[in-house]
Amino acid sequence: MDDSRNQTEPGRRRESREVRREQLIRATIGTIAAKGFSATTLADVSVAAGLSRGIVNFHFESKEKLFLETLQFMCDEYAAHWRSALAAAGPDPAARIEALVMCDLDEAVCSDRMIATWFAFWSEAATRPDYRALCWSHDEGYLAAIEAVCGELRDAGGQGFDPARIGALVYAMQEGLWLRMMVGGAGARDEAREVARAALASLFPTHFDANGTRRAGPG
Amino acid sequence: MDDSRNQTEPGRRRESREVRREQLIRATIGTIAAKGFSATTLADVSVAAGLSRGIVNFHFESKEKLFLETLQFMCDEYAAHWRSALAAAGPDPAARIEALVMCDLDEAVCSDRMIATWFAFWSEAATRPDYRALCWSHDEGYLAAIEAVCGELRDAGGQGFDPARIGALVYAMQEGLWLRMMVGGAGARDEAREVARAALASLFPTHFDANGTRRAGPG
Amino acid sequence: MDDSRNQTEPGRRRESREVRREQLIRATIGTIAAKGFSATTLADVSVAAGLSRGIVNFHFESKEKLFLETLQFMCDEYAAHWRSALAAAGPDPAARIEALVMCDLDEAVCSDRMIATWFAFWSEAATRPDYRALCWSHDEGYLAAIEAVCGELRDAGGQGFDPARIGALVYAMQEGLWLRMMVGGAGARDEAREVARAALASLFPTHFDANGTRRAGPG
Amino acid sequence: MDDSRNQTEPGRRRESREVRREQLIRATIGTIAAKGFSATTLADVSVAAGLSRGIVNFHFESKEKLFLETLQFMCDEYAAHWRSALAAAGPDPAARIEALVMCDLDEAVCSDRMIATWFAFWSEAATRPDYRALCWSHDEGYLAAIEAVCGELRDAGGQGFDPARIGALVYAMQEGLWLRMMVGGAGARDEAREVARAALASLFPTHFDANGTRRAGPG
DNA sequence: AATGAATGAGCTTTCATTCAT
């Protein structure tokens, strides 16, 4: 905005500001994951970020705004991830549903710390409309994408299911698998992937074999 | 909800210890659901129970112990509910899976306030071993019951799926549907039931028709 | 007072009341000695007495009054002890000073628990006039007795000291020895007796030999 | 006393850590002396220091640690005082015992507020090992110094007493005189000095005359 | 006479926020 007006090191300050903010957001995610939402203090966050006590209020005004921006950051990152996975899958509906389902189990979006932090925010969202609105703003897009692909799968596979219901089922399963991963230990992610493949096999037998491996595509 | 009845009762002193404890536990569940875990104070709980400030420390020693006993109470109640539903279903595997799946969507165990409180505790469990141990102590029994019935369904229906995987799928779906219900508004429970029936239809087509209605049983 | 009027078990109730009060006073002394003045609660006292929570307020009205009566009890007991020792010593000044000094080191008045409780009350007395008045009401008599005997000793022994000063010295030493006993462990009492005898020997050499043993009396 | 100066200072923020800590320690001593140990609250201390409520926890973490550091401060100050007095007295044993005895009655170490606070801590020490360890850590040095000088006095004066016993006597007398000063009012310190001089005269007649005035030294 | 559940004032402690530097 006023970058060009600033004579010394144009754009430097604003970038630095953004860098600090992201640094604090990442420290917040890590702290919530490590100590839990209710035990997270700004002192914890500033220690995790290696900065001073007053830093959060300086950059975010209040704890509340830090949390809101942290949640926003997570939502954006999550949406970017599945959108990119969906784009990379190409036009084949089976490849698309596989991408949507499996990308959700990537360490990138559901590492232990991300899952713990997601659940912390979801829980808070139960009583906080502002959190709720943020949480599900992008998520509705994800659910819609799943439903759309389910529709394509039904049309392509000659099955008779209701895409909305089956999409909701897949979506619910994904969230349930996240909860399992939060609870479970080391092998939980691999186990979750197996379950997801079993779901693909059971729900879309014309597109996936019994192991959940995608059958030869349409091409 | 009906806790407020106590507020105007004149002779409310000298209730038995157990009565007071359950009263406080119910007030705790209601308060967590209404204000969120991190915003719940003992003052809130005592107001919700219609009692005095020091009452929680008197009966539970500390906030922490109140929470632990509240969680224990919920676990016990939850387990009793599905065990009783399973027992009532009789021997037919299809009836049993239907009972296990649908009882989980009963208002008795997943009213809005129960779901919100469950998620609050699950989130805390991510960083607290004592909560975690409590949360999943009975739940493992529920998952095992689902898996066992899935095995019976496969044997009876001539399908080839892996009962452990499909059981885990069903279980994950249930938890995902709870999350949906927490997020969603009024019609969420009915919607969740539809999804659950669609899952039964898709996963066990030899036992349930396309609407998720159980086909004529073995008798 | 109304003993005779009470037809059933005359005098029983009043006696029972006094028994309870002394029981509670003794429990108070024990608790102060064990936990310290500032950490002593009425709950502690009632537990130590093997009685119920509300018992102290029932018999003493308030914690403060319990403490005051406890202190009064200790003062009375202490005064009775040295007066009786003094009476038993007979007319010989050397025997009298020996009795006054040594009786103060008897386990009866300065057991570990009594000393700890005495110091607790003395410390409180620094800021509380009511405690102070009680503490030193009888004690002035003890000091006066010492001074009087010191006067007799000087007259009998041909020494030239000031009885008031030497009496005050002896008295200060006694209190200092109590402090030593509070601090010190098992052997502190015997050590204190040795010091007291050394004091007698040094201060009244015509009446006590180098070991602090009384020389042959006047008779 | 002069703590109140801080209350109206405008720019009282950002004092160095050590300055604030000592300020709070002095406020603690004053408050214990004024209200007694058991009645001393952190609110009292912060008011006495002219600072805000949370200040003690900010600088000392807990009330307990404030008390411990206060006691440590007093011990250090006390030890520095008698060591310096002893050093100033030179080599003459009579001058040394006089210095040790009389410096203990200086207003610097036994002002009313210091004595009251010392007795408060000693009383607590009866039931608290950590206090006890602190209280007597330096004090043992003081007693040892007295004993050593008593040995020199015996050798120099041709007396036959046991230095350990007479040293313990002197030491006990000092503590007893402190207790007298705590109890007594205005003239108590002068009275205590007279008693101390009478003790020097009686115990070391070859070094002190009947008034407790040191006789011509060795030179 | 005695009990012990219940109260609520007052305490220590925590911590988001402010602001002089």
Add this chain to the structure above:
DNA sequence: GATGAATGAAAGCTCATTCAT
């Protein structure tokens, strides 16, 4: 842009006291 000493509201907890039984 960043620090960290200081604040003070609000929390959990303690415990003397009350009182129905």
